[in-house]
Amino acid sequence: MINTIDYQKIFLEITSEFTEADDIGTIATYIPELGKVNPAKLGIHLSTIDNQHYAFGDSNESFSIQSVAKVLSLTLALKIMGGELWKRVGVEPSGSAFNSLVQLEYEKGIPRNPFINAGAIVICDILVTCLDNPKQDLLAFIRESSGIDSINYSTQVAESEKKCGYRNSALVNLMKDFGNIHNDVDVVLDLYFYLCSIEMTCKELTQSFMFLASGGVNPTTNQRVISPTRAKRINSVMLMCGFYDEAGDFAFKVGLPGKSGVGGGIVAIHPGKFSIAVWSPKLNANGNSYKGMKVLEALTSKTQCSIF
Numbered sequence: 001m002i003n004t005i006d007y008q009k010i011f012l013e014i015t016s017e018f019t020e021a022d023d024i025g026t027i028a029t030y031i032p033e034l035g036k037v038n039p040a041k042l043g044i045h046l047s048t049i050d051n052q053h054y055a056f057g058d059s060n061e062s063f064s065i066q067s068v069a070k071v072l073s074l075t076l077a078l079k080i081m082g083g084e085l086w087k088r089v090g091v092e093p094s095g096s097a098f099n100s101l102v103q104l105e106y107e108k109g110i111p112r113n114p115f116i117n118a119g120a121i122v123i124c125d126i127l128v129t130c131l132d133n134p135k136q137d138l139l140a141f142i143r144e145s146s147g148i149d150s151i152n153y154s155t156q157v158a159e160s161e162k163k164c165g166y167r168n169s170a171l172v173n174l175m176k177d178f179g180n181i182h183n184d185v186d187v188v189l190d191l192y193f194y195l196c197s198i199e200m201t202c203k204e205l206t207q208s209f210m211f212l213a214s215g216g217v218n219p220t221t222n223q224r225v226i227s228p229t230r231a232k233r234i235n236s237v238m239l240m241c242g243f244y245d246e247a248g249d250f251a252f253k254v255g256l257p258g259k260s261g262v263g264g265g266i267v268a269i270h271p272g273k274f275s276i277a278v279w280s281p282k283l284n285a286n287g288n289s290y291k292g293m294k295v296l297e298a299l300t301s302k303t304q305c306s307i308f
C-alpha cells in the first residue's frame with residue numbers, strides 16, 4: 001500500500017487548531033495514583049499496516065491505558081473459550097456509564113458488553129478459570145501478541161485502585177449473586193485491577209492493536225493473534241461499545257472502532273489501513289479523553305478516511 005496522506009502535517013494542523021477553550025476536562029482522580037499525571041500531556045501515534053509511523057508530542061511516554069486493555073483481555077478470552085463466552089456477556093451498547101450498576105440488576109447479572117466494567121470483570125473471571133497463573137499468563141499473552149517484552153502492570157496504580165474500588169466490588173458481588181462469577185470475587189477483582197493498570201506508550205498501543213487493522217495478524221511479528229472473523233467481531237464491539245454512553249457520538253463524529261480509558265488514552269482502528277493512539281489525560285463528562293476525541297474527529301474529517 002502506498003500511503004498518500006501526510007499524517008504528520010495533519011497532526012500539526014489539528015493540534016495547532018486547539019484554542020484556549022479546548023483546554024477543558026478533568027483528569028481522573030478517583031484512582032489517586034492517576035491524579036498525579038501531568039494534565040498537559042498530548043501524544044499521538046499512527047502506524048499503517050505497511051509499517052509507516054507518524055508521531056506527535058508525548059507519543060513515547062508510558063501512561064496508564066486503563067480500559068483500553070479490556071480489548072486485549074477479551075481477545076485472550078475469545079481465543080481460549082470461543083463463542084461460548086457470549087452466553088455470559090452481551091454485545092450490545094449499554095448507553096450507561098462504564099461503572100453503572102443499574103442495568104445489571106434488571107438484566108440478571110449478564111453485562112451488556114465486555115467493555116463496561118461489569119463485562120470486563122466477567123472476562124477476568126473466565127481468565128481466572130482458564131489460566132494457571134492469570135496475571136502472569138495475561139501479561140505474557142499481551143507481550144507476545146504485541147511483540148513488546150517490556151509491557152508491564154503498574155503495581156502502584158493497581159493497588160491504588162484496589163483501595164477505592166467500591167463500585168467494582170459492588171458489581172462483582174452482584175454478579176456473583178446472579179451466578180455469573182465462578183471464582184472468588186477478590187481474585188477476580190485483583191486480575192481486573194492489574195489489567196487496568198497496564199502501561200504503554202502511544203506507539204506501543206498502535207503496535208499492540210495493529211492485529212485488529214490487519215485481519216487478526218500482527219504485521220510486526222507476522223504472528224496470527226486471532227482469526228479474521230474474531231478480529232471483525234472485536235472491531236464491531238469496539239464500534240458499538242468502546243465509549244460507553246458516548247459510543248454513538250464517537251461513531252457519529254469519528255467513524256472508526258475505538259476504545260478509551262480513564263487514563264486519557266484512546267485507540268482507534270481503520271481496518272486494512274492503520275491503528276492510531278492518542279493520549280491526553282483530561283476527560284470529558286463521560287470519562288473519555290476530551291482532546292483525544294477531538295483529534296480523532298478532526299483526523300477522519302480532514303482525511304475523509306473513516307470506515308463509512
Ligand code: DON
Pocket residue numbers: 065066067068098099117161168193196260261262263287288
Ligand atoms: O474500573 C475502573 O474504574 C478503571 N480501572 C477503568 C475505567 C476505565 O478506564 C473506563 N473507561 N473509560
